[in-house]
Amino acid sequence: MNSNKPKIKVAILDLYDGVANEGMRGFREILERYKTKHNLNLTYQVFDVRGKAEVPDTGFDAYISSGGPGSPLDSEGSVWERNYFNLIDKLEDHNLGNNGDKKQVFFVCHSFQLMCRKYGLGEISTRRSPSFGVLPVHIVGEGSQEQVFQGLSDPFYTVDSRSWQVINTDPNRFKELGMDLLALEKERPYVNLPRAMMAIRFSPYFIATQFHPEADAHGMSLLLQRDDKKADVISEHGEAKYNEMLERLEDPDKIVHTQHTI
Template identity: 75%
Template sequence: MNIDKPEVSVAILDLYEGVANEGMRGFRDILDRYKVQHNLNLSYQVFDVRLKGQVPDTSFDVYISSGGPGSPLDSEGTEWEKKYFRLIDKLDAHNKKEATQKKHVFFVCHSFQLMCRKYDLGDIKLRSSPSFGVLPVHLTEAGHKEEVFKGLAEPFYAVDSRSWQVVNPNLTRIKELGMEILALEKERPYVNLPQALMAIRFNPYFFATQFHPEADAHGMSILLQRDDKKEDVIKEHGEGKYREMLERLQDPDKIVHTQNTIIPNFLDEAILRNIKTEVVH
């Protein structure tokens, strides 16, 4: 009896615009582990969306759209963004057809912000200072029921790296569109500022996080110990919090667990339910 390995194709949409980052390596590492764990013939292809205007077609099984630098407002009307949103619209239209294998998309950070602008879900604003570090994320009532977050603590810890944020959600529109806010940034009762949105389910197949679930503890540790990043964190949170972040990276229940949970849960939803293994006798 031979069991063929199921074939799965993943498109990684690189929105980093050529800027050095840890995110792309994180996605590859997760996909490589998932491929071995589930004995899949899984392949992935990277598309440089912002620098080269590369956008995949709709033939891939799964799509992952990365974070990236700069303002999520300034790209409005650019050629690459038009191509990007055309792809999203095509995938959405495909998913609305009956009897089709659905196309699941995971949006991270910059992609999260672009999608919130596309759907007009809230105010997209520049933070007074960048948020960077290993920080708690709070689940909403809907987040506690979310399968992609299954196995996470409340709060759970994630790598946060953003200069922009989505605040003041348009709850009427979110409800009209059938979307759900799943997570919010850490509570700051001593600051009179709105909590930023940290995760949204746009529909049964589109899932987005403002934080970086692909980040790994080793890469983050190297970043945190860079002089410029260390200075930013201490300025924003204090030296005690900086040391606490370094300790959190060693804790298997925090960043390691987040990386091993969220995107793999999403892939389970996107891939394992659709697999039909042919058994040849």
Template identity: 75%
Template structure:
């Protein structure tokens, strides 16, 4: 078993050089997954926004990160052109007769970029930033989504958005064969539309506007920062802030989401192919 097929994952870093916990979260998930399934798995990080680095089609799966700033202002930039050229190539590959389909998981900023690219909804600044450990509600389609398997309804995850995609164009989603999987928590006391929180773009592309890679360690560091603490208190109140700190210790909240969603994606993207190769 020393000549196991190498599995290569590309991580598209859209953080533009800004310090973050997301990239560590992705690496931790991949390292745990590699050990759990005894895989010859490697990953490579591409600095998409800062250095306009974009991988080719030689990877088995792709994870595209969140990132700071406006998902509108990058239109026409060199890095974004390269990014969408890659997505066009991946789509064409997946529509071809090739057996090794290329799965992509898009997170937050990447979700917003792709929604703009496909024309799926209205993109704009939130009235105030959303930051914290918050519930996300599945649609009926979301309850049947394999990547959500094992999650509760609602499930808890890290939401960190100044920008958002709202008012889904359901006709466009239908035309493109896409499925809305999850929505922002209900806010009956606020007369504002609920953001789209997860979409399956195709059999091989799935996206979330939240951060399934986030873990309790990174979130605790962020929530203890004075600016983030005030952000949460201003938006949700001090009681909610304390509740979020308590949720960090709850194995059924973000710890469960982090250990479930991206691993489910990897099962779909690479593990089933390994099983086919092994003749299981």
């Protein structure tokens, strides 16, 4: 029993805008697994940020901000985004104060892009073609010392699913804000294009990934076998690489390891 243990409250910020996805299931399953493994008195609540303009208050211990569809630029000035950034500002102010209970926030994919826009860390643009599949991510700079990445290889494998990217890092802006770039997308020596940022430590309490650490092998397998996703991957990477991705799903050192580590 864990009823006498301190209660841990987690807010999940759903940015999927009602679009079917595997991400929300992944977050729930990770929290349930963590709760059981450590015998915690942990609860979570989901907020429909885009569909209903819902945001939590600052009374939660941790916040997970999800991925989502569409442009990370077109929402600028919208009601839901104003509410969202207002919450982020409140959490930042709380963490800067003399409070012992710092608020931890994890931003994923669409949320990563929104936060990069908020801080002005690089150029946000559409990719030449969508990225989707089980792909390598390379650790850079302070990423080798990042606690969240401890236990991962370099490169490590994870699920990438995006039409947008954040490129052309502004090192001076990172230095000015005291932020650290932790990872970049795979190296492509045959393509003369900038590599997208894949993970950033915004502060001791805010971290973000462009990739989807919540993705699991089962959900990814179902997606990869959908006709539209299969066509996307083969068009971008070729059939041999598509088959390799399916094989990677069965490898315990690939996305299974990433999901259980981050």
